[in-house]
């Protein structure tokens with residue numbers, strides 16, 4: 012059962028907040044690596060988290076065919092059943108010869124690797140890229156930029172807002 016008195020950060024252990032600026036730089040760094048692997052006929056973003064990195068990667072690589080696969084499993088920091096909310100389109104499957112060859116899958120992060128595993132089963136020959144990776148999910152990713160520890164919770168800029176932080180001597184950690 013979820014302890015609603017704890018924040019996401021307290022439940023996960025460590026917090027890793029990412030600003031828009033940092034995220035944009037990390038996505039561009041990811042693109043530099045992917046540029047060595049491509050070209051890619053299409054990008055498949057795992058929504059919702061993969062949408063922003065996919066847009067940045069697509070812009071840098073000049074890819075204009077973008078599809079989505081909608082998968083959700085987390086309720087804040089707790090993972091439940093994986094739900095496929097939207098499947099990959101027939102056109103995209105055809106473009107990758109049915110196995111995903113020449114296609115690029117993008118997500119914001121890999122944590123336990125369950126989401127990545129499910130999408131990999133759909134497109135076994137596609138290249139799988141994430142911006143961040145935790146150790147459990149790392150073997151499922153072909154290309155990523157930054158590894159964080161398993162007990163870290165990554166806070167993305169679209170999930171956060173600027174707020175007052177109390178001074179250190181007033182008890183801030």
Ligand SMILES: O=P(O)(O)OC[C@H]1O[C@H](OP(=O)(O)OP(=O)(O)O)[C@H](O)[C@@H]1O
Pocket residue numbers: 057058059060061082083084085086090118119120121122123124125126127148
């Ligand atoms: O490696 P895993 O343990 O499977 O976790 C990684 C997935 O969890 C998050 O998505 P989430 O299910 O929260 O949905 P969202 O992208 O709509 O936020 C994240 O965007 C990844 O897709």
Ligand SMILES: Nc1nc2[nH]cnc2c(=O)[nH]1
Pocket residue numbers: 085120122163164165166167170
């Ligand atoms: N925002 C966010 N979503 C996740 N889903 C699985 N792990 C994470 C994480 O560390 N941060």
Ligand SMILES: [Mg+2]
Pocket residue numbers: 057058059060061082118
């Ligand atoms: Mg996601």
